[in-house]
Amino acid sequence: MSMTHFVPNLVRRERASRKAMLLAPPLALAAAILLNLALYVLMGRDPAAVVHAMLLEPFLSWSSFSEVLLKTGPLLLIAQGLAIGFRAKVFNIGAEGQFILGAIFASAIPIWFPQATGGWIWPAMLLIGAIGGALWAGITAFWRVRLNANEILVSLMLSLVAAQLLYYLLLGPWKDPNGFNFPQSVMFQYDAMVPTLFAGTRVNVSLLIALALSLAAWVFMQRSFMGYKLQVGGLAPRAAGYAGFSEGGAIWLSLLIGGFAAGLAGAAEVAGPLGQLQRSISTGYGYSAIIVAYLGGLHPIGIVISSLVMAAISIGGDNAMVSANLPIAAVRVFQGSLLLAYLVAVAFVRYRLEWPQISARSPS
Template identity: 45%
Template sequence: MLQLERRPVDSALMRWASPVLALVLTVITGFVLFLAMGRDPVEGLRFFFITPISDVIGLAELGLKMAPLLLCAAGLTVCYRARLWNIGAEGHFLMGALGASVVAVQFLEADGFWVLPLVLLAGVLAGVLWAAIAAGLKTHLHCNEILTTIMLNYIALNFLLYAVHGPLKDPYGFGFPQSVMFGDSSLLPALIPGTRLHIGLAFGLLAAVAVWVMFARSFVGFQLNVIGQDHRAADFAGFSARRLTWLAFLVGGATAGLAGASEVTGPIGQLVPQVSPGYGYTAIIVVFLGRMHALGIIAASALLALTFLGGEMLQIAMNMPKAVTGLFQGLLLFYLLTCDALIHYRIRFRHRARESKVMTPSTAAGEA
């Protein structure tokens, strides 16, 4: 009989082995799914995981998708370490894109090094403002941040739709809901000439390094960890939950806002309704897959970026629906959460029928 048994101490090995195991299980499930749909599974997996990154252009596209994921994930890491379940990176991202666009369309003809920083700053501030609403609701009215941030995501999306259908709509755009193309001085410089990869990826990597320094070295990172692990110890030590909550939300809003701004000033060059294919939501998976650790989220953002590319590749090469991206992302998160049980529990094979009913948490073991 299979049984889950509480480990005396959490397994450090499983903490990092669990994402790998989850990836393996995702690939196996993907294999089965391709079979079930009557497609060649080897070819399907090759198109999904390998073809998109088999040349420099492909790698540059991977970096392009990594940039927003990494930025959003860095900010979410700060929140999640403190157990503040901010699901609002998508909203911060959209507001960042909108804020940056509002400023960028004012300076279509302007020429100067100051335009781009101003545009990016507008995006950051818009993200911060959006996060501040959720932070204020949490600290002053004790609203659950999961609910408020999700709702704010939809409000942000509708703001953005209103803008592209209304005030920001390109008057010469044949009625398409999109803004005018930004001026050159509002665009992010390329990181690798000849590709679409822009310095947004550098922002993302810098944000990951900043997160690493924050949690490995700084006292405020320590305070956030304490709040996350043990609220009463934080109260006892006198760490201000209100101040730290604000800090975490504002950092989350700033990085996601910057990600949104980088997206409109980078590969797109204008504001469009579909500016985000769900980067803010995917970033949540990145944070958990990356174990809320800087190096981990860099690796995880690359993997999740690949799911976007792989999904597109399957649409093109095998005529499969766009939903495969979401399917693989969902599978990955599902298996990750399942495998994480193995950090705290271990699987035991039991032959005796009679065993304690009270002391051992005897959750029926899954087949994992």
């Protein structure tokens, strides 16, 4: 009797299961939490303390929840942009680099014009940052469309180059001359800062911009002809070709949108909580946002929820580092296992398990 008789079969459902689609993210989250708690126990940590620090504390006080909201902004922005590309099967995984370029472009204004004043400065920084991110993503688009190169590899390599470019600027021309040799720029002037939303917190207007753009993403993907063309290109490239939808156009559009959103997020980070260009402007937002996009089912509304969850986990991870002595790398492990759990869960949207019948097992 062969082994395969004991392995259940994946059988394609006649139609995608809506119940499975809605259940997949929370179930994946629960599975990832259990798996990681088991890991923490193996590492000799107190699981109750970790649960408290990681999953409850972010919601227990306004000040820590406001930090969750602060972290939600960039994740939400980047993930909305990426999801549009992922739906069109354009795998831009270089949002990290586009985020860095956004931060660099935005910083140029306060660094070159430190004396400038006026209410135009921070909006101009956000706009220029978004353009910077889009330009950086445009390199990938050019390589993909004109040179047929794989966008996954090119966009990732460009992220590694972007990090080096940032270090070069911070150790060289843009280093704060009075900064005790730290790799950081001067502190920006008051008008270069995005206004805060709630007094006493660091949450700023960029969260509203992210929510507004989420709504725009929903309208674009669900209601516009252009969004429809992108989705058809992703789902049925051949049909899209027959209908005269250009593949190159879809790739350009996907990458430019993704780069624009990531660049905007990078600009909002330096013009918001940081107030200067630093070496550690990103704590891996560009990579976390990939997980946020998938966990939200690549749907604009789902992504609003998943970005909040991911931000809470990230703040919770910071808490657990202090109170439960958990290394910060644990957050990365959690994120990776969460995406894996989600991918398993989402398999049940299209497939169901069929266990072999007892009778089928008997030798024929």
